[in-house]
Amino acid sequence: MSDLFYKPKNIYETASDELVSKFYSYAESYREFLNSAKTERECAESAVKLAKSKGFWEYVPGEKINPGDKIFSVNHGKAVTLAVIGKRSLRDGVNIVAAHIDAPRLDLKGSPLYEDGEMAFLKTHYYGGVKKYQWHAIPLEIRGVVITSDGNAVNVSIGSDKSDPQFVITDILPHLGADQQKKVLADAFPGEGLNILIGSKPDSSDSEEKEKVKLGVLKLLNEKYGIKEEDFLSAELEIVPAFEVRDIGLDRSMLGGYGHDDRVCSYAALTALTDLEDTPDKTAVALLVDKEEIGSEGVTGMQSRAFERFLGSLTRAQGISLDDCLSESFCVSADVCNAFDPNFPEVSDKRNNARLNYGVSFMKYTGSRGKSGSNDANAETIGKLRRIFAANDVAWQMGELGKVDQGGGGTVAMYMARRNIETIDAGVPVLSMHAPFELISKADLYMTYKAMLALYEN
Numbered sequence: 001m002s003d004l005f006y007k008p009k010n011i012y013e014t015a016s017d018e019l020v021s022k023f024y025s026y027a028e029s030y031r032e033f034l035n036s037a038k039t040e041r042e043c044a045e046s047a048v049k050l051a052k053s054k055g056f057w058e059y060v061p062g063e064k065i066n067p068g069d070k071i072f073s074v075n076h077g078k079a080v081t082l083a084v085i086g087k088r089s090l091r092d093g094v095n096i097v098a099a100h101i102d103a104p105r106l107d108l109k110g111s112p113l114y115e116d117g118e119m120a121f122l123k124t125h126y127y128g129g130v131k132k133y134q135w136h137a138i139p140l141e142i143r144g145v146v147i148t149s150d151g152n153a154v155n156v157s158i159g160s161d162k163s164d165p166q167f168v169i170t171d172i173l174p175h176l177g178a179d180q181q182k183k184v185l186a187d188a189f190p191g192e193g194l195n196i197l198i199g200s201k202p203d204s205s206d207s208e209e210k211e212k213v214k215l216g217v218l219k220l221l222n223e224k225y226g227i228k229e230e231d232f233l234s235a236e237l238e239i240v241p242a243f244e245v246r247d248i249g250l251d252r253s254m255l256g257g258y259g260h261d262d263r264v265c266s267y268a269a270l271t272a273l274t275d276l277e278d279t280p281d282k283t284a285v286a287l288l289v290d291k292e293e294i295g296s297e298g299v300t301g302m303q304s305r306a307f308e309r310f311l312g313s314l315t316r317a318q319g320i321s322l323d324d325c326l327s328e329s330f331c332v333s334a335d336v337c338n339a340f341d342p343n344f345p346e347v348s349d350k351r352n353n354a355r356l357n358y359g360v361s362f363m364k365y366t367g368s369r370g371k372s373g374s375n376d377a378n379a380e381t382i383g384k385l386r387r388i389f390a391a392n393d394v395a396w397q398m399g400e401l402g403k404v405d406q407g408g409g410g411t412v413a414m415y416m417a418r419r420n421i422e423t424i425d426a427g428v429p430v431l432s433m434h435a436p437f438e439l440i441s442k443a444d445l446y447m448t449y450k451a452m453l454a455l456y457e458n
Contacts (some may be wrong), residue, residue, distance in 0.1 A: 010357045011395045011443045012253075026449060027255055027442040030267050031245045034257050038160075038240045039143050040078045040290045040300075043101035043263060047080045047270050047288055048072060054274040056082060061313035068279040073310050078290040078300040081310045084276050084456070086283040091320045093328030094283040094311070096421070097269040097452050098302065098412050099335065100292035103259040104128035104434050106135065106194055106239035108142075112232055113198075115214040120199040122167075124239055125191070128293030129409075132189040134435050136171040139242035140196065146227050147234040154225050159242045166242045167196045196239060241436035248439055253357070255445070260438040262292065264428045264445060265334035272452035283314075284456035292335070292412055302412040308419075323420070330384075331423040332455060333375070333413035334448070337361050337399045339429035339441075347406050354399030354429040356441040360448040361399035363425040368408030375413035377424035385424070392454040395447045399429065426451065 012020070037043040051072050059071035065085050072082040079101070086094070106124040114121055126132065141159030148154060159166045172180055180188050199220075202212035209215050221227050227235075245257035266288050273286040291301030298304065312322045340353040354361035362385060367374025389396050401408050416423045428448050431439040 008358055008397055010355075011359060011447070012357060015443070020443075023442040023446045024252070026446045029271070030264070030445060031255065031257075033267050034245050034259060034263055035160075037101075037263065038141070038259060039105075039238050040102045041145065041236075042143070043266065043288065044074060044078055044080050047082070047101075047266075048074060050270065051080075051082055051274055056274070059083075059310075059313075061309070063317070065314060065317050070274075075304070075306040076300050079304075079306065080286075080288045081307065082270070082273055082286045082288075083310075083314070084273060084280060084284045085314075086280045088282055089320065090283060090311075090315050090318050090325045091328070092282060093325055093330065094285050095280070095455055095458075096285045096287055096329060096331040096416070097272070097334050097455065098287040098289065098331055098416055099266040099269050099333075100262045100290065100296075100302070100412060101266050101288050102128070102290045102293050103240075103261060103263065104130045104293055106130075106140075106196075108144075108232065108235065108237040108239070110233050113214060113217065113229060115211040118200065118202065118213055119197060120213045120217045122196040122198050122239075123192075124194045124196060126194060127238075129434050131185070131435065132191060132194060133185060135194060136169045136189065138168070138436055139166040140168060140239050141166065141242045142196075142237055143240055144235065144237035146225065146231050146237065148227060148231050154227060154231075156225060156237060167198055167239070169194055170197055243437050253443070254439050254441055256437055256439050258436055258438070260428070260430050260440050261336045261433055262334070262427070264430075264440055265336060265426075265448060268428075268445070268449040268452050269334050272449055272456055275453065276456055278457075280456055281458075285311075289412065296412055296415055302415040327420045329421045330381075330455075331413075331416045331421045332452070333411045333416060333423055333425045334427050334452070335411040335413075335425060336427040336430045336433065336440075337363055337366075337401055337425075338433055339431050339439075341431055347402050349400065349403050352398070352400050353402070354397055356429055356431070357443050358397040358429075359395030359444060360426055360451045361397050361429050361444075363399050363401070363427075366401050366408065366410055366413065366425055368410075369405060373408075373410040373414060375411075375417045375423050375425065377422075381422055381424050388454050388458050389451065392450065392458075394451045394454055395443075396451060 037046045056070040069085040109123040112122040146154045199217040203216035241258040248254035248256040269286045296302035365374040365376040
């Protein structure tokens with residue numbers, strides 16, 4: 001075939017047995033991470049634990065920094081910035097990989113517990129873009145933190161251990177679902193109907209109490225965690241799927257699990273940074289943030305000034321301007337994209353959509369329709385990446401988020417670009433994105449890690 005044609009290939013067509021073994025080995029470490037980190041708090045804790053094991057230490061603003069220093073900073077327990085100080089001055093900029101560690105889920109409301117029909121339920125409010133019907137009739141866990149009236153923080157995790165009970169949102173049986181099936185999905189599964197069944201056994205110790213099942217649940221929570229109903233007001237409890245990460249396919253080439261979006265890119269960014277063996281030329285930064293699924297708002301989101309505070313403290317330590325550093329910096333907004341799905345070909349431009357097993361996907365633009373809400377990287381940025389990846393044997397592809405008029409979505413890229421940082425989107429292609437059980441390719445996962453490592457080193 002003429003070398004004038006562009007013909008991307010499936011990674012497995014040319015991958016050696018040794019390389020395939022690396023795909024599967026790296027996927028095992030990621031599986032362990034994803035199983036244990038189902039909330040943004042847990043992701044931040046896991047990131048810090050891994051960083052400390054690799055010689056990173058918590059940076060205090062004002063401290064001097066030297067080439068080779070490995071530092072991190074935690075923002076309100078739900079976002080982490082990590083850096084390896086490079087040989088060159090920060091005046092020459094830094095190389096950043098920014099990813100998010102929150103994922104679509106259900107949050108408990110402030111006053112969630114109630115009894116109806118002699119069953120106890122928890123009211124929820126969905127977080128991020130979800131298809132509500134997907135959360136019915138699947139096993140669920142409760143994870144998070146409760147701040148009691150005396151100010152103590154109580155960590156809650158129910159449903160992950162084999163001996164734990166699990167929870168569920170009930171659905172109507174098909175025999176009685178004729179009216180439900182006539183409705184559009186948004187009406188058939190209303191958000192106020194996402195109520196978690198948490199108990200059905202009445203407590204008979206108080207003969208005057210009308211809500212005996214609710215009382216029984218409160219007693220159990222009080223015995224195990226020392227909390228009362230009022231403590232829900234100052235709680236941050238999340239409902240997440242109780243699925244373990246599993247190999248998918250007879251060839252075990254895929255991983256299925258909850259939270260690939262965007263913990264898969266976060267893990268690649270984190271491990272690439274902590275695996276750096278030599279001091280990089282430019283300072284390398286991994287930025288793991290919260291709140292992307294609801295617009296990157298809040299003190300732990302990408303629109304927060306926490307990043308400027310961290311990087312500004314480093315530039316002051318070197319006596320240079322933060323603005324000078326930002327203008328010379330480069331950022332990969334590491335977020336997943338959709339993989340082409342033959343079951344739903346009508347939503348994608350087949351020629352331009354990312355595919356499973358073709359490597360990490362870079363996206364010149366995201367946004368919706370007329371590129372609204374997009375960063376839209378320039379040609380020079382993509383040219384730079386082509387050269388880096390060719391030199392480091394990184395399998396990569398270009399993608400976009402569906403057909404032009406189909407919809408779309410955004411990432412943290414626009415917020416990094418606002419800081420005058422050259423930015424491009426990149427990530428792992430995902431099937432069933434935002435579902436309670438998403439799918440990725442092990443080959444794409446490893447190539448995303450390899451791409452991040454090459455960016456840090458170059």
